[in-house]
Amino acid sequence: METVLQRPRRSFLRDWVFTVDHKKIGIMYGVTALFFFLIGGLFALLVRTELLTPDGRFVSVQTYNEFYTMHASIMVFAVIIPILTGAFGNYLVPLQIGARDMAFPRMNALSYWLYLIGGLVLFSSMFFGMPDAGWTSYPPYSIQSEGPGIDLWVTSIHLVGLSSILGSINFIVTIHRMRAPGLTYNRLPLFTWSMMVTAFMQLFATPALAGAVTTLLTDRHWHTVFYTASAGGDPMMYQHLFWFYSHPAVYIMILPAFGIISEVIPVFARKPIFGYHAIAYSSVAIGFLGFFVWAHHMFVAGMQLSAGIPFMISSLIIAVPTSVKIFNWLATLWGGAVAYEVPLMFAALGFIGSFIIGGFSGVLIAAVPLDLHLHDTYFIVAHIHYVLFGGSVMCVMAGLYYWFPKVTGRMYNNKLGHLSFWLYFIGTQITFFPMHFVGLAGMPRRYALYAPEFQFWNDVSTVGAYILGAATLIVIFNLAWSAVYGKEAAANPWGARTLEWQTSSPPPAHNFDKIPVVTENPYGPYDKPEGEPGLSPA
Amino acid sequence: MGGTWLPPALTQMAREADTLFYVMLAVVTVFFVIVEVLLVTFLIRYRRSRQRQVGVAVHGNNKLEVVWTLIPAVILVLMGAFGVKYVYAVQNPPANSYVVHVTGHEWFWEVEYPNGVKVQNDFAIPAGVPVLFDITSQDVIHGFYIPAVRLQQDAVPGHLTQFYVTADPKDIGQTLPVPCDQFCGQGHPTMVGSMKVLSQADFDAWLQQQKEKSQ
Ligand SMILES: [Cu+2]
Ligand SMILES: [Cu+2]
Numbered sequence: 001m002e003t004v005l006q007r008p009r010r011s012f013l014r015d016w017v018f019t020v021d022h023k024k025i026g027i028m029y030g031v032t033a034l035f036f037f038l039i040g041g042l043f044a045l046l047v048r049t050e051l052l053t054p055d056g057r058f059v060s061v062q063t064y065n066e067f068y069t070m071h072a073s074i075m076v077f078a079v080i081i082p083i084l085t086g087a088f089g090n091y092l093v094p095l096q097i098g099a100r101d102m103a104f105p106r107m108n109a110l111s112y113w114l115y116l117i118g119g120l121v122l123f124s125s126m127f128f129g130m131p132d133a134g135w136t137s138y139p140p141y142s143i144q145s146e147g148p149g150i151d152l153w154v155t156s157i158h159l160v161g162l163s164s165i166l167g168s169i170n171f172i173v174t175i176h177r178m179r180a181p182g183l184t185y186n187r188l189p190l191f192t193w194s195m196m197v198t199a200f201m202q203l204f205a206t207p208a209l210a211g212a213v214t215t216l217l218t219d220r221h222w223h224t225v226f227y228t229a230s231a232g233g234d235p236m237m238y239q240h241l242f243w244f245y246s247h248p249a250v251y252i253m254i255l256p257a258f259g260i261i262s263e264v265i266p267v268f269a270r271k272p273i274f275g276y277h278a279i280a281y282s283s284v285a286i287g288f289l290g291f292f293v294w295a296h297h298m299f300v301a302g303m304q305l306s307a308g309i310p311f312m313i314s315s316l317i318i319a320v321p322t323s324v325k326i327f328n329w330l331a332t333l334w335g336g337a338v339a340y341e342v343p344l345m346f347a348a349l350g351f352i353g354s355f356i357i358g359g360f361s362g363v364l365i366a367a368v369p370l371d372l373h374l375h376d377t378y379f380i381v382a383h384i385h386y387v388l389f390g391g392s393v394m395c396v397m398a399g400l401y402y403w404f405p406k407v408t409g410r411m412y413n414n415k416l417g418h419l420s421f422w423l424y425f426i427g428t429q430i431t432f433f434p435m436h437f438v439g440l441a442g443m444p445r446r447y448a449l450y451a452p453e454f455q456f457w458n459d460v461s462t463v464g465a466y467i468l469g470a471a472t473l474i475v476i477f478n479l480a481w482s483a484v485y486g487k488e489a490a491a492n493p494w495g496a497r498t499l500e501w502q503t504s505s506p507p508p509a510h511n512f513d514k515i516p517v518v519t520e521n522p523y524g525p526y527d528k529p530e531g532e533p534g535l536s537p538a
Numbered sequence: 539m540g541g542t543w544l545p546p547a548l549t550q551m552a553r554e555a556d557t558l559f560y561v562m563l564a565v566v567t568v569f570f571v572i573v574e575v576l577l578v579t580f581l582i583r584y585r586r587s588r589q590r591q592v593g594v595a596v597h598g599n600n601k602l603e604v605v606w607t608l609i610p611a612v613i614l615v616l617m618g619a620f621g622v623k624y625v626y627a628v629q630n631p632p633a634n635s636y637v638v639h640v641t642g643h644e645w646f647w648e649v650e651y652p653n654g655v656k657v658q659n660d661f662a663i664p665a666g667v668p669v670l671f672d673i674t675s676q677d678v679i680h681g682f683y684i685p686a687v688r689l690q691q692d693a694v695p696g697h698l699t700q701f702y703v704t705a706d707p708k709d710i711g712q713t714l715p716v717p718c719d720q721f722c723g724q725g726h727p728t729m730v731g732s733m734k735v736l737s738q739a740d741f742d743a744w745l746q747q748q749k750e751k752s753q
Contacts, residue, residue, distance in 0.1 A: 121586045134721050270593045330577060
């Protein structure tokens with residue numbers, strides 16, 4: 001018998017633009033987010049450069065306002081959320097649950113293209129007029145602000161928000177319906193656990209943001225008065241809507257990051273994850289409590305002070321599930337056989353070592369009495385950067401290095417990897433720790449010009465920011481170069497036991513030749529690592 | 539070095555806030571040191587070696603989970619409870635307060651005294667008397683912030699926010715910065731007022747002088 005096999009036609013257009021393969025979509029999310037990471041980072045460096053001197057010699061106040069607005073908006077909406085949920089989530093969830101793709105592959109592609117367009121709309125404001133009202137864009141200032149900046153910003157939020165909602169539905173259905181036989185929720189990899197909670201948070205929170213920015217847009221152009229006090233509107237309403245999204249968004253930006261840590265630490269400690277259930281269910285607790293703390297951003301915004309007390313208590317309580325995770329990760333390291341590989345360095349020293357500073361400063365500013373002083377000062381800027389940079393970005397780096405051999409089939413350059421880790425770790429402390437000092441001393445945020453007494457620590461921060469900029473270039477170079485020229489990696493170079501490592505590197509289009517049957521929890525006990533390339537026994 | 543830590547506190551309330559800050563800072567610092575020391579110790583002590591190729595096969599410990607859930611929970615709630623009294627103290631100004639109206643504008647503070655005198659940015663208060671600021675805004679949201687008293691309230695159009703300040707007589711003669719700390723546009727970083735603490739007699743004279751100036 002003769003079978004005629006027609007080779008599938010291939011082209012860039014077919015392979016990438018029309019693809020509905022979750023792995024390719026994940027890679028496209030990742031590459032796009034890293035591109036925006038460079039742009040957002042460039043804005044950060046421009047901001048820091050302006051702050052070298054107290055009298056603003058570099059750019060005008062207006063330009064500075066646009067720079068920090070672009071920095072934060074790009075980092076939140078076009079980098080951290082999409083790289084965690086879009087890149088890591090899309091690439092890993094179907095593989096980790098032993099599925100061939102997401103539940104709705106075409107909708108998945110749509111999510112990516114909406115995100116890309118949304119990101120580009122924000123990016124394009126560089127040429128048409130940038131938004132200048134901060135990533136929070138509070139009215140009435142954001143209504144008054146002239147030019148197309150805020151409108152482009154709103155359009156961008158609409159697009160990436162829709163992308164988020166579609167993506168979250170896709171994850172919920174995929175995780176609920178498409179797990180391999182035997183893969184119960186109690187055997188689900190912890191990254192996938194965190195993605196499920198994150199998806200629910202995105203689904204419930206994002207509509208509030210859409211409402212906030214849509215009403216902002218109609219107030220700007222169609223004479224509605226949602227936020228005009230003299231006509232009976234109320235600017236505080238926007239803040240409630242905005243933070244009802246944006247506080248959960250902080251957890252949307254950290255839960256998948258926690259998930260990455262839970263994958264990396266047991267593999268490199270060669271020890272079962274300590275307290276699997278505690279880690280999984282504490283994510284659920286965070287997801288739930290995350291919706292009851294939003295007003296801690298508004299203690300001084302005009303609410304009755306004592307109305308802040310329940311929010312203060314809930315904000316303190318939400319530190320509990322997070323500290324439970326930290327203790328379990330520490331306990332996983334205890335009695336382990338820890339290999340100092342790049343992903344582990346980012347996860348353990350980089351993430352745990354830095355993130356807890358953001359956690360502890362969060363406890364301080366959750367207290368109404370302290371927030372009355374520290375609100376809207378650099379102390380808040382220090383806090384959010386320890387959470388999002390010391391937290392989320394460190395985890396992103398851990399994840400990029402950890403799954404790089406899976407995605408590309410090649411190994412990154414180890415020396416450059418370690419160099420980038422130390423630059424990131426030291427750069428983070430130099431950049432963000434001094435912000436606590438000037439914040440305590442009363443330096444308000446969003447100041448292009450500031451009192452001379454604050455200059456010293458601002459200069460230190462700026463030096464740290466340049467170090468982080470250099471480190472980022474090294475990371476990008478390492479990944480790009482190694483993807484083409486790196487040493488070939490084995491299918492499972494780390495000896496991990498989650499399902500994505502049980503197929504080839506890179507995985508075939510259909511992920512698994514045979515759908516695996518799961519019989520146990522994926523976190524060890526582990527075999528001896530001997531003979532596995534990529535691990536260097538000391 | 540200036541610009542590195544809490545500025546000198548002007549009021550008794552500010553000193554109470556600082557006490558709260560130091561207590562909470564001490565608690566989180568203890569936890570911070572514990573976590574960092576454990577982290578570094580475990581990383582060094584349990585480094586992979588020829589003898590140490592796999593970790594111990596331990597999956598968890600329910601007693602430990604309970605302990606490290608409950609201890610932080612109790613400490614955190616206690617820290618919250620510790621601040622409740624202060625919140626009510628800030629919220630309830632003394633009945634005999636001297637009321638001053640503050641209005642945020644793009645980009646200056648307008649301060650109006652009971653006798654109708656209005657000054658811009660640079661204002662004065664009498665020491666020893668509770669001075670209540672009634673704060674609002676004419677245009678966009680501003681933030682009325684006095685670092686020396688550890689208090690701030692946003693100036694929101696259509697809303698009235700408040701806090702009060704009772705300056706110590708020993709601080710007479712001091713002038714303190716009053717920055718706007720809620721982003722309000724191009725003039726935001728230069729919207730910095732100043733508050734001068736005067737004795738009651740000097741304050742009355744100052745107010746009279748302002749009144750004559752405006753006529
Ligand atoms: Cu929040
Ligand atoms: Cu202002």
